[in-house]
Amino acid sequence: MNPSLKFLLVFIISLEISIKNSLTTNILLILAALIFLLWQRIKIKDILLLIAVPFIAAFTIFATLYWFQTQPDHQYAWILSSRVYVYVLTIACVAKTTTATELARSLEQNLHLPSKFAYGVLAALNIIPRMKAAVKQIRTAAMMRGMYLSFWSPMLYFKAILVAISAADNLAQGMESHGYVEGRARSAIIKIPLTSKDWCLFILILFLVNVSLFCFK
Incomplete structure (x- = not known):
């Protein structure tokens, strides 16, 4: 179905x-x-x-x-x-x-939801593994300096937010370089x-x- x-x-x-x-x-x-x-x-x-x-x-x-x-x-x-x-x-x-x-x-093609919604959802899902790896890297780097960043540490989340902002900028540039323009009709590679x-x-x-x-x- x-x-x-x-x-x-x-x-x-x-x-x-x-x-x-x-x-x-x-x-x-x-x-x-x-x-x-x-x-x-x-x-x-x-x-x-x-x-x-x-x-x-x-x-x-x-x-x-x-x-x-x-x-x-x-x-x-x-x-x-x-x-x-x-x-x-x-x-x-x-x-x-x-x-x-x-x-x-399917939501974009069949229910005609805005393409920015579909691409936004895909971007959020695909960035989750990168964020997990970034958090692990931040904690490892902190431990090498003698600091332990716990799960609820504000410093950990502040550094993770900076990584997320950088990733969002890279994603936006990548989408523009591939010809994405908000509000314009787009063809579907996979229908x-x-x-x-x-x-x-x-x-x-x-x-x-x-x-x-x-x-x-």
């Missing part, structure tokens, strides 16, 4: 299950997401992490509504706690099948297609989810 449609589908489903309470729909979505992830050959270790990490949040919600209420409502507690897994697993389905570059290009098959699959999944929401509790 087209990356933009996958993003919109997950967003709409998350919004709908937040408005309409249906435990059965939540369980069906969780099972469908798990089956899809296994079909995409995700590692069992990653599946276990996707189940274990949200457990704290889901258990906290369940305990608050079931054990610490004057009138416990186990149905509502299960609904809200299961929503956590729906959010996490559906987002994991998108993240597993779509890279950040594909999503940014992200939006086919009728994508729309049919999008509408079908959304239809089945809505049928389940209004038919099951």
Whole structure:
């Protein structure tokens, strides 16, 4: 499916299950997401992490509504706690099948978002590894001078900001040298297609989810 449609589908489903309470729909979505992830050959270790990490949040919600209420409502507690897994697993389905570059290009080409937004997102994502390396280099250089810069040290972040400003200037110059002009139409080296098959699959999944929401509790 087209990356933009996958993003919109997950967003709409998350919004709908937040408005309409249906435990059965939540369980069906969780099972469908798990089956899809296994079909995409995700590692069992990653599946276990996707189940274990949200457990704290889901258990906290369940305990608050079931054990610490004057009138416990186990149905509502299960609904809200299961929503956590729906959010996490559906987002994991998108993240597993779509890279950040594909999503940014699709948002620009298919949803007609401004190119500066797409390029800004890509620049921010691509600069993260460079910033990590720069912070590590700054801490190593400080230790060679007998200084230890902790994680919360203001000097560490001040030096990192200077590196980020320098990187931003280099990035802007690089984009201009490659012919980028804000507000001008640009051709796409890699096109992200939006086919009728994508729309049919999008509408079908959304239809089945809505049928389940209004038919099951």
